[in-house]
Amino acid sequence: KKFPESSKVASGQRLGSENLIDETSDVEDLLKEEEDYKEENNYSTETSVTEDNEEEDGDSREELGGLFRVSQPSRECKHKLDSLDCSRFHVEAPHDWDLEEVMNSIRDCFVTGKWEDDK
Amino acid sequence: MATQSHSLSYAGCNFLRQRLVLSTLSGRPVKIRRIRARDDNPGLRDFEASFIRLLDKITNGSRIEINQTGTTLYYQPGLLYGGSVEHDCSVLRSIGYYLESLLCLAPFMKHPLRIVLRGVTNDQVDPSVDVLKATALPLLKQFGIDGESFELKVVRRGMPPGGGGEVFFSCPVRKVLKPVQLTDPGKIKRIRGIAYSVRVSPQMANRIVDSARSILNKFIPDIYIYTDHMKGVSSGKSPGFGLSLVAETTTGAFLSAELASNPQGQGAAVLPEDLGQNCAKLLLEEIYRGGCVDSTNQSLGLLLMTLGQQDVSKVLLGPLSPYTIEFLRHLKSFFQIMFKIETKPCGEELKGGDKVLLTCVGVGFSNLSKTLK
Structure with missing residues (x-):
């Protein structure tokens, strides 16, 4: 219900500005505006749906039948408590070592790289 | 106690x-x-x-x-107590899982520990015996744990799921540990590695070596990767191959990376060429992280600093692993010790990512059960 109004306002503004530039493109612009409007509409329905879902989830987590509370530790916490006991530190975002730039970032870690002045 | x-x-x-x-x-x-x-x-x-x-x-x-x-x-x-011990490890985890903890405890025994561990020597989860031998032992030496009896040897190699490997570890005991100042990582002077293969063609190891060298040669010429092909009873119960790489710096720091093939019957077959290249890239990642102690041994280094004499110890590390962060929390609750943590941004230098400097005063732990001779 909000969107028709806003689109009208928007189209009025656009028409006003475009009158100065070109009058022949008005029809095309109107068509475009309709498309825009549809897209906006779709977007709004999607967001409302996801919001509803979130609310339902929240309800079920807090209370069940108005009496019981479902105890659900956050997924992250649960994951951490019983996850694999391992000292290895895995690389999460590996670099692309084929790139010259990335290779250069560790050049001076080697004896073949540049040395400090005092050594 | x-x-x-x-x-x-x-x-x-x-x-x-x-x-x-x-x-x-x-x-x-x-x-x-x-x-x-x-x-x-x-x-x-x-x-x-x-x-x-x-x-x-x-x-x-x-x-x-x-x-x-x-x-x-x-x-x-x-x-x-220590002494001569034998232990059959579960094949669900590699011997590295057990050895990591033994490395923490062995210097504080009443009698020097001499232990035979049986099970899986190399897998995809834990640090392998080869990597611990090349990185953790030199780290312990920095703290004054050294001697002829300090030894870690792969007697038989065993891959998952069957296992069948055997490792011998012996470690001298110390009354007190030296404090350390590991603030200069130095520069990498050489890269060493072991390409191993068991119950597959020995040619696999050669293919791994060639592909790993093709990447690392762009950085440094001094590379030697040993090929290790164990046969007969020394080759364990399951086929497999893998590579472990260690970069040694001018100040005696060791950075490591390793990869192993998928266990028999699990996952797709891995090409030795891919394994070699990926492992070389993992070593470059580890070099990018940098520091004086590599990421798998961070917690061992911090523990030995904590247990040192009542003097200041410093260590420069790469980013702290989640395991190390939790270890610092545990150190606080067991030993009431807090580390001073300073970040050292990498800036414009071509020396990899940001580093962290950790400082602490040792709790003055002394091994009271060590017998005097």
Whole structure:
């Protein structure tokens, strides 16, 4: 219900500005505006749906039948408590070592790289 | 250790080893609850039970209580005894899983530890025996743990799922540890590695070496990767191959990376060329992280700094691993020690990512059970 109004306002503004530039493109612009409007509409329905879902989830987590509370530790916490006991530190975002730039970032870690002045 | 101190309480099976190790060193009992309590298969797994049995073997007078479902563990540590021990490790985890904790405990035994461990020497999860030999042993030497009897040897190689490997580890005992100042990582002067293959064509190891060299040669010419092909009874029960690489710096720091093939019957077959290249890239990642101690041994280094004489110790590390961060929290609760942590941004230098400088004053731990000769 909000969107028709806003689109009208928007189209009025656009028409006003475009009158100065070109009058022949008005029809095309109107068509475009309709498309825009549809897209906006779709977007709004999607967001409302996801919001509803979130609310339902929240309800079920807090209370069940108005009496019981479902105890659900956050997924992250649960994951951490019983996850694999391992000292290895895995690389999460590996670099692309084929790139010259990335290779250069560790050049001076080697004896073949540049040395400090005092050594 | 004689005083009965208040026990510490934890939940979940994660970080089990560090809790039990710190408990043993500090003498504080621990109680661990809710071990996989919500799992379809609750309680301690075989490899954890094997770890607890190992602790029982190397200590004297430990009290271990586990409830019927295995979801609660109470551990009251005894005295570290050492001596000659044999242990069959679970094949679900590699020997590295057990060895990492033994490296923390071995210097503080009453009698020098000489232990034979049987099981999986190389897998995809834990640091392998080869990597620990090349990185953890030099680290212990920095703290004054050295001598002829300091040895770690792969007698037989065993790959998962069958295992069948055998490792010999012996470590001298020390009364006190030296404080360290590991603030200069130095520059990498050479890269060494071991390409191993068991129960597959020995040509696999050569293919790994060629592909790994093709990447590392762009940085440094001094590279030597040994090929290790064990045969007969020394080759364990399952086929497999892999590579471990170690970069040594001018100041004696060691950075490592490793990869192993998928266990027989699990996952797709891995090409040795891909494995070699990926492992070389992993080593470059480790070099990018940098520091004086590599990422798998961070917690070992910090533990030995904590247990040092009452003097200042410093170490420069790459980014702290999640395991190390949790270890620092555990160190605080068991030894009431806090590290000073300063970040050292990398700036414009071509020396990899940001580093962290950790400083602490040792708690002055001394090995009272060591016999005087």
